[in-house]
Amino acid sequence: MAVEKVDVIVIGAGPSGCVAAAHLTRQGRKVLVLEKQIFPRLVVGESLLPRSMAHWEETGLLPALEAQNYAPKLGARFVRGAELIDLRFGENFTQGWTRTWQAPRAHFDKTAADATAAQGVDIRYGISAERVDLEADDRVIVRARDTHREHSFEARYLIDSSGYGGTLVKLLGLRDDKWPNPRMASYTHVRERDREGWKDAMQITFEVMAVDLWFWVIPFSDGTTSLGFVGDPRHFDPFKPGRPTAEAFSEMLARSENFRERFQDQTPLWEPHVIRDYSHYNERLYGRNYVLTGNCAGFLDPVFSSGVMLATESGLLAAKLVERILQSGAVDWETEYSEHIRHGAAVFRSYIEGWYNGDLQTIFFSPTMEPRVKEQIISVLAGYVWDMQNPFVKRHDRILSQLAAFIKAGNGATIDAP
Numbered sequence: 001m002a003v004e005k006v007d008v009i010v011i012g013a014g015p016s017g018c019v020a021a022a023h024l025t026r027q028g029r030k031v032l033v034l035e036k037q038i039f040p041r042l043v044v045g046e047s048l049l050p051r052s053m054a055h056w057e058e059t060g061l062l063p064a065l066e067a068q069n070y071a072p073k074l075g076a077r078f079v080r081g082a083e084l085i086d087l088r089f090g091e092n093f094t095q096g097w098t099r100t101w102q103a104p105r106a107h108f109d110k111t112a113a114d115a116t117a118a119q120g121v122d123i124r125y126g127i128s129a130e131r132v133d134l135e136a137d138d139r140v141i142v143r144a145r146d147t148h149r150e151h152s153f154e155a156r157y158l159i160d161s162s163g164y165g166g167t168l169v170k171l172l173g174l175r176d177d178k179w180p181n182p183r184m185a186s187y188t189h190v191r192e193r194d195r196e197g198w199k200d201a202m203q204i205t206f207e208v209m210a211v212d213l214w215f216w217v218i219p220f221s222d223g224t225t226s227l228g229f230v231g232d233p234r235h236f237d238p239f240k241p242g243r244p245t246a247e248a249f250s251e252m253l254a255r256s257e258n259f260r261e262r263f264q265d266q267t268p269l270w271e272p273h274v275i276r277d278y279s280h281y282n283e284r285l286y287g288r289n290y291v292l293t294g295n296c297a298g299f300l301d302p303v304f305s306s307g308v309m310l311a312t313e314s315g316l317l318a319a320k321l322v323e324r325i326l327q328s329g330a331v332d333w334e335t336e337y338s339e340h341i342r343h344g345a346a347v348f349r350s351y352i353e354g355w356y357n358g359d360l361q362t363i364f365f366s367p368t369m370e371p372r373v374k375e376q377i378i379s380v381l382a383g384y385v386w387d388m389q390n391p392f393v394k395r396h397d398r399i400l401s402q403l404a405a406f407i408k409a410g411n412g413a414t415i416d417a418p
């Protein structure tokens, strides 16, 4: 079988793969992206973070995305009963982008992939990477299959950005740590009939329905809205085996204090999806001639919309390090890649844990939140989780529990508390 040779093979044309491929192509490398699906394809993850904007910008994908008129996301609103907090990225503590988008990912990812291809990346759709040979010191062989036949490709480096596919994790049997407290999610899209009648209708909102159950409302500029529940499986009792998920979803909606009226009679555009056990983190993010990026490396929880940001952060960083190797430079993957990505994930993990144990909800809904505390928390939620000047990054593993305890003891939410 003929073997096609390129510099770098990227598996997956999601956000992580596109950013990686675009960067390397801009450095003059011959890059091949293998994508098993045909775009547009459905994928969850529509609430983005400002930190990713710099990644789209640096890889030349920003103009195409800006041209799509996606709904601007300027912050996030959290509601619990009658309580409400607006966190605006404009009040951000860290320097950087203060806006992003809320966008239907099928359209968004196709736009990003088309813009990547327009830069000269060879993206092949409908072809699935099925086997890899990493035995040689200086090259990798990937065997892939489309509906007709098998193909062989050779490259100097392999970037696995296959997301939930976890191609190398499965093929190489890499240890994939499941996260304790597995959660569950169900989501769909609706086309709203009377959106204009609702106050702040385009505001992205997260409703606390129980300390470990929340509901997302992500309105898009095309008139559709993404709705989803995430939480402990015990809250998902309406989803009984054999019952249509649309019925169960509607029963869940009836429990929403803030949104049942707005969405109760809206018909889902597709049967709501139900997923569970999606949280994992890989022990090892790289090996000889390969690196894992994006969801392949790990994904924790949707609550703070960190997935795409970590996907683009890791895709871009991996591509830069691969480029250095191709120029015969040395890379310490442990310190330069793994530690950086693990740090970002660890900060989010603290916030995710702080969310589900109620500490962050105590902080968010405290009536006395000091502006500086708010700015520094916003910074984390905008994706600036590498800013060590921010105490809410630096002391992420303890600051939330200390601050929540301070508030519960009757004190204000002040930065000097812990």
Ligand SMILES: Cc1cc2nc3c(=O)[nH]c(=O)nc-3n(C[C@H](O)[C@H](O)[C@H](O)COP(=O)(O)OP(=O)(O)OC[C@H]3O[C@@H](n4cnc5c(N)ncnc54)[C@H](O)[C@@H]3O)c2cc1C
Pocket: 011, 012, 013, 014, 015, 016, 017, 034, 035, 036, 037, 041, 043, 044, 045, 046, 047, 048, 049, 127, 128, 129, 130, 161, 162, 163, 164, 165, 166, 167, 185, 187, 230, 275, 278, 293, 294, 295, 296, 299, 301, 302, 305, 306, 307, 308, 309, 311
């Ligand atoms: C319930 C839920 C809600 C979420 N909400 C958000 C959110 O609001 N905001 C956010 O930022 N993130 C969210 N996420 C996370 C988000 O979905 C992912 O983090 C993000 O899509 C990861 O991007 P990626 O490029 O790594 O992978 P993907 O977007 O999954 O892309 C990987 C691509 O690889 C392809 N592929 C897989 N296997 C192969 C193979 N063998 N050969 C060739 N191609 C292959 C796939 O077809 C796919 O197109 C959510 C996740 C869940 C579970």
